[in-house]
Amino acid sequence: MTQHPNLHLVEVRCSSCGAAFGIRSTAETISVDVCSNCHPAYTGQARTLTSGGRIERFNRRRALAAA
Numbered sequence: 143m144t145q146h147p148n149l150h151l152v153e154v155r156c157s158s159c160g161a162a163f164g165i166r167s168t169a170e171t172i173s174v175d176v177c178s179n180c181h182p183a184y185t186g187q188a189r190t191l192t193s194g195g196r197i198e199r200f201n202r203r204r205a206l207a208a209a
Protein backbone atom coordinates (compact mmCIF):
# COMPACT_ATOMS: atom_id res chain seq x y z
CA MET A 143 0.00 0.00 0.00
CA THR A 144 2.87 2.40 -0.68
CA GLN A 145 1.76 4.30 -3.73
CA HIS A 146 3.52 7.55 -3.04
CA PRO A 147 6.95 8.08 -4.60
CA ASN A 148 10.09 7.66 -2.62
CA LEU A 149 10.56 10.91 -0.75
CA HIS A 150 13.80 11.81 0.90
CA LEU A 151 15.37 14.88 2.39
CA VAL A 152 16.96 17.08 -0.28
CA GLU A 153 19.11 20.11 0.25
CA VAL A 154 17.95 23.05 -1.81
CA ARG A 155 20.55 25.69 -2.46
CA CYS A 156 19.75 29.18 -3.61
CA SER A 157 22.18 30.45 -6.22
CA SER A 158 21.42 34.08 -5.44
CA CYS A 159 21.97 34.35 -1.71
CA GLY A 160 23.48 30.97 -0.96
CA ALA A 161 20.84 29.99 1.52
CA ALA A 162 20.30 26.29 1.93
CA PHE A 163 17.33 24.51 3.34
CA GLY A 164 15.98 21.01 3.29
CA ILE A 165 12.74 19.80 1.84
CA ARG A 166 11.29 16.42 1.15
CA SER A 167 11.34 15.61 -2.53
CA THR A 168 11.96 12.85 -4.98
CA ALA A 169 14.68 14.85 -6.66
CA GLU A 170 18.33 14.27 -5.86
CA THR A 171 19.53 17.84 -5.75
CA ILE A 172 17.71 21.11 -6.22
CA SER A 173 19.04 24.58 -6.84
CA VAL A 174 16.92 27.67 -7.21
CA ASP A 175 17.58 31.16 -8.49
CA VAL A 176 15.60 32.93 -5.82
CA CYS A 177 14.31 31.69 -2.50
CA SER A 178 12.06 33.06 0.19
CA ASN A 179 15.16 34.55 1.75
CA CYS A 180 16.13 36.85 -1.09
CA HIS A 181 13.08 37.13 -3.31
CA PRO A 182 11.98 40.78 -3.68
CA ALA A 183 8.46 39.92 -2.66
CA TYR A 184 9.79 38.87 0.72
CA THR A 185 12.65 41.27 1.19
CA GLY A 186 10.69 44.32 0.08
CA GLN A 187 13.62 45.41 -2.02
CA ALA A 188 11.80 45.12 -5.28
CA ARG A 189 12.75 46.59 -8.63
CA THR A 190 16.46 45.98 -8.43
CA LEU A 191 16.04 42.65 -10.15
CA THR A 192 13.70 43.66 -12.95
CA SER A 193 14.21 47.33 -13.67
CA GLY A 194 17.70 47.26 -15.08
CA GLY A 195 17.41 49.11 -18.35
CA ARG A 196 14.09 50.51 -19.40
CA ILE A 197 13.04 52.31 -16.26
CA GLU A 198 16.53 53.50 -15.63
CA ARG A 199 16.71 54.98 -19.10
CA PHE A 200 13.29 56.57 -18.64
CA ASN A 201 14.35 58.22 -15.40
CA ARG A 202 17.50 59.56 -17.01
CA ARG A 203 15.51 61.00 -19.90
CA ARG A 204 13.04 62.55 -17.50
CA ALA A 205 15.86 64.13 -15.52
CA LEU A 206 17.25 65.65 -18.71
CA ALA A 207 13.86 66.99 -19.69
CA ALA A 208 13.34 68.61 -16.30
CA ALA A 209 16.69 70.32 -16.34
Ligand SMILES: [Zn+2]
Nearest residue numbers: 156159177180
Ligand atom coordinates in the same frame (compact mmCIF):
# COMPACT_ATOMS: atom_id res chain seq x y z
ZN1 LIG B 1 17.97 33.11 -1.88
